[in-house]
Structures are given as C-alpha cells and as structure tokens.
Amino acid sequence: MVRKERISVPRPKSEFLSGTCVKCGTENVFYSNSTKEVKCKQCGEVLAYNTGGKVEHSESLGAEVKRLDYT
Numbered sequence: 765m766v767r768k769e770r771i772s773v774p775r776p777k778s779e780f781l782s783g784t785c786v787k788c789g790t791e792n793v794f795y796s797n798s799t800k801e802v803k804c805k806q807c808g809e810v811l812a813y814n815t816g817g818k819v820e821h822s823e824s825l826g827a828e829v830k831r832l833d834y835t
Contacts, residue, residue, distance in 0.1 A: 778796045778818075779831050780796070781796055781830065782832055783829040784826055785806065785826075786823075788804060790804055792805055792811060796819060797819070804824075809824045
C-alpha cells in the first residue's frame with residue numbers, strides 16, 4: 765500500500781490586529797493589509813497608514829498592538 769504525503773493547509777499571511785488609541789483610549793480592531801487609512805472609531809485619529817502591503821502603525825496607536833487569534 766502506498767503511503768500518501770500529508771498536504772498542509774496554507775495559512776494566510778494577513779491577520780486582524782487590535783490596538784488602543786492613545787488619545788481617547790478606545791480599542792480598535794483592524795486588518796493588517798488594509799487598503800485605506802485606519803482611523804479611531806471614537807475620535808477619528810489616524811492609527812495606521814497603508815503602504816501598499818501591510819499597514820504602518822502611527823504613534824497615536826501606542827506601543828501595544830495585539831494579534832487576534834481565532835483558531
């Protein structure tokens with residue numbers, strides 16, 4: 765009997781991120797490969813800029829950005 769190789773399921777390179785706005789303290793969830801600027805839901809401050817690939821975090825997002833893992 766021939767043994768089959770295991771085929772791994774490809775995992776996406778993008779992810780959802782969670783960060784807290786420094787200005788108002790609101791927690792925001794956004795996509796790592798967003799095509800638009802990510803703004804705070806409460807105060808409208810720009811949290812991340814698009815760069816054509818992954819977003820670049822601005823200083824108004826703070827140092828703590830968590831990756832959301834729904835596995």
